[in-house]
Structures are given as structure tokens and as C-alpha cells.
Amino acid sequence: MTELEAEVSRLRKELAEARLEKEILKMGLCKGAAGRYAMIDELRKEQGFSVDPMGVSKSSYYAWKNRKPSARKQKDERLKVAIRAAHERGRGIYGPEKIQDELADVEKVEVGIN
Numbered sequence: 001m002t003e004l005e006a007e008v009s010r011l012r013k014e015l016a017e018a019r020l021e022k023e024i025l026k027m028g029l030c031k032g033a034a035g036r037y038a039m040i041d042e043l044r045k046e047q048g049f050s051v052d053p054m055g056v057s058k059s060s061y062y063a064w065k066n067r068k069p070s071a072r073k074q075k076d077e078r079l080k081v082a083i084r085a086a087h088e089r090g091r092g093i094y095g096p097e098k099i100q101d102e103l104a105d106v107e108k109v110e111v112g113i114n
Contacts, residue, residue, distance in 0.1 A: 037064040082107045 001009075040061060069077070086102040087094060094102065103109045 033060075034064065037061055041065065079109065079111065082109055 037060075082103055083099060086099045086106065089102065089106075090098060100111060103111055
């Protein structure tokens with residue numbers, strides 16, 4: 001490979017990385033701060049992506065990463081488990097109304113259908 005071909009190859013790789021960062025930045029801006037942090041987390045696992053191209057400080061990212069789930073998030077997770085359990089008890093054939101009744105009777109949880 002000549003020196004010129006090596007330079008072209010290097011520039012193509014650099015351009016591809018820049019385009020990827022630009023697309024990632026566009027996607028992250030639409031999702032708000034938590035969305036950007038989650039995207040950074042995924043990209044760090046896949047590609048060793050840095051925090052900087054997303055316009056996020058390292059301290060903010062690590063504060064988000066080490067934060068405990070909110071009370072609402074914990075409650076939602078418990079509800080998901082209860083819904084799955086009710087669905088399993090119904091052998092996977094219960095619809096939303098029946099699952100709602102099951103949650104009220106067995107789990108003592110009042111929920112809406114939607």
C-alpha cells in the first residue's frame with residue numbers, strides 16, 4: 001500500500017467516525033439528558049465511546065450512572081413483576097381486564113388498564 005493509499009484509508013476511517021458521532025449527537029439531543037446518558041452508556045459498552053461528543057460532562061454522566069432509581073421507577077418495576085406474575089397465573093391467556101382484576105384481588109394493587 002502506498003503512502004497516498006494509507007492516507008486515504010485513514011481519512012475515510014476518520015470521516016466515518018465523525019459521521020457516526022454526528023448521528024449519535026442528533027439522536028441524543030432528541031432524548032433529553034437521561035436519554036443521552038443512556039445512549040452514552042450503551043455506546044461505551046459497544047465501542048468505548050467517549051462522553052465528550054455528546055456535550056455531556058463526565059461528572060454529570062457518572063452522577064447519573066451511580067444514582068439510585070427513583071421511587072417511581074422502583075414502583076413501576078414492582079408493578080411490572082406483579083403484572084408478569086398475574087399473566088403467568090392466567091397461563092398467558094388473560095387480557096388486560098382480567099389481569100387488572102387479578103392484581104386487585106391477589107396483589108391488592110389498584111391499576112388502570114392503560
